[in-house]
Amino acid sequence: xxxxxxxxxxxxxxxxxxxxxxxxxxxxxxxxxxxxxxxxxxxxxxxxxxxxxxxxxxxxxxxxxxxxxxxxxxxxxxxxxxxxxxxxxxxxxxxxxxxxxxxxxxxxxxxxxxxxxxxxxxxxxxxxxxxxxxxxxxxxxxxxxxxxxxxxxxxxxxxxxxxxxxxxxxxxxxxxxxxxxxxxxxxxxxxxxxxxxxxxxxxxxxxxxxxxxxxxxxxxxxxxxxxxxxxxxxxxxxxxxxxxxxxxxxxxxxxxxxxxxxxxxxxxxxxxxxxxxxxxxxxxxxxxxxxxxxxxxxxxxxxxxxxxxxxxxxxxxxxxxxxxxxxxxxxxxxxxxxxxxxxxxxxxxxxxxxxxxxxxxxxxxxxxxxxxxxxxxxxxxxxxxxxxxxx
Numbered sequence: 001x002x003x004x005x006x007x008x009x010x011x012x013x014x015x016x017x018x019x020x021x022x023x024x025x026x027x028x029x030x031x032x033x034x035x036x037x038x039x040x041x042x043x044x045x046x047x048x049x050x051x052x053x054x055x056x057x058x059x060x061x062x063x064x065x066x067x068x069x070x071x072x073x074x075x076x077x078x079x080x081x082x083x084x085x086x087x088x089x090x091x092x093x094x095x096x097x098x099x100x101x102x103x104x105x106x107x108x109x110x111x112x113x114x115x116x117x118x119x120x121x122x123x124x125x126x127x128x129x130x131x132x133x134x135x136x137x138x139x140x141x142x143x144x145x146x147x148x149x150x151x152x153x154x155x156x157x158x159x160x161x162x163x164x165x166x167x168x169x170x171x172x173x174x175x176x177x178x179x180x181x182x183x184x185x186x187x188x189x190x191x192x193x194x195x196x197x198x199x200x201x202x203x204x205x206x207x208x209x210x211x212x213x214x215x216x217x218x219x220x221x222x223x224x225x226x227x228x229x230x231x232x233x234x235x236x237x238x239x240x241x242x243x244x245x246x247x248x249x250x251x252x253x254x255x256x257x258x259x260x261x262x263x264x265x266x267x268x269x270x271x272x273x274x275x276x277x278x279x280x281x282x283x284x285x286x287x288x289x290x291x292x293x294x295x296x297x298x299x300x301x302x303x304x305x306x307x308x309x310x311x312x313x314x315x316x317x318x319x320x321x322x323x324x325x326x327x328x329x330x331x332x333x334x335x336x337x338x339x340x341x342x343x344x345x346x347x348x349x350x351x352x353x354x355x356x357x358x359x360x361x362x363x364x365x366x367x368x369x370x371x372x373x374x375x376x377x378x379x380x381x382x383x384x385x386x387x388x389x390x391x
Contacts, residue, residue: 048293138172176206176209303339332355
């Protein structure tokens, strides 16, 4: 995703300055009151937040609870190396304490939000092969469930957590039950980056357990640019029918707003992944099971889908907000100028949003989405009050 901004000159430069403490003129701006109007902050859980680390703390080194693929530090893999630099800059990581400083930054950002606002922190399982065995060489990074649960427990006033469990694992159901007992609010899948085919029969036992425990799956949908993996078609929205038919609540991250996928229903031609997302959302049998998540929608390569989503008022009750942090803090990949040109954002809001972004990218993402409009249509407050879906 970092490279999607090449068509647009970065409006605020390339490097996140990592400032802290929102200035009074920003806090007192009338737009600050506007974005929180009619919102119950205690119901606002940011449903898509990435824990970032390198395993540089001694405990994490020993148990590999936090791990990055060494290729991300190699000049033989320049794209991965640059990607890592952008991610770490987005999280304001300190060189000598990356694991700790990235968490401290999230605590500081969340503390600036109204009381009750929380972040949902993602674990991230290893890539697994077809036999359910972890494959470290094919994994780009790893955040263990225990680590995500520990961080959320230590900062329970600010964080909830989301487990990540590969469904092919021999212990997948047991791991799910353990995560549920530890307070996990959902399960995170990134099919391309983890080697998951959601339409495979190997997922059935896991789906049955998710339905029994009433724990939703947050599944990436559409093309994935940030994490290179195996098969891009694994994130085809149509492949989630198997889980939906098993009674699992599924939240399609990004509303499949980037890329194309095979239309298995119509001659296997490729069409926009977003159109497949809409087809599933319109299926009456999935009305109470399938939901869309609008994280990353403001990124340059996703922004085209904002207008059609705003226009689909009938779907707004099934949309949930997430920031995809740290992406809002990676400056080149969001263009406010682009959103203004698409008549989605009033130009008079730009300076306010720019001022927020360099201090608090999580509040920036929230404020931007609250201010998006098209022909009088906007995302209603309930899109942001996500707690009831997960609690």
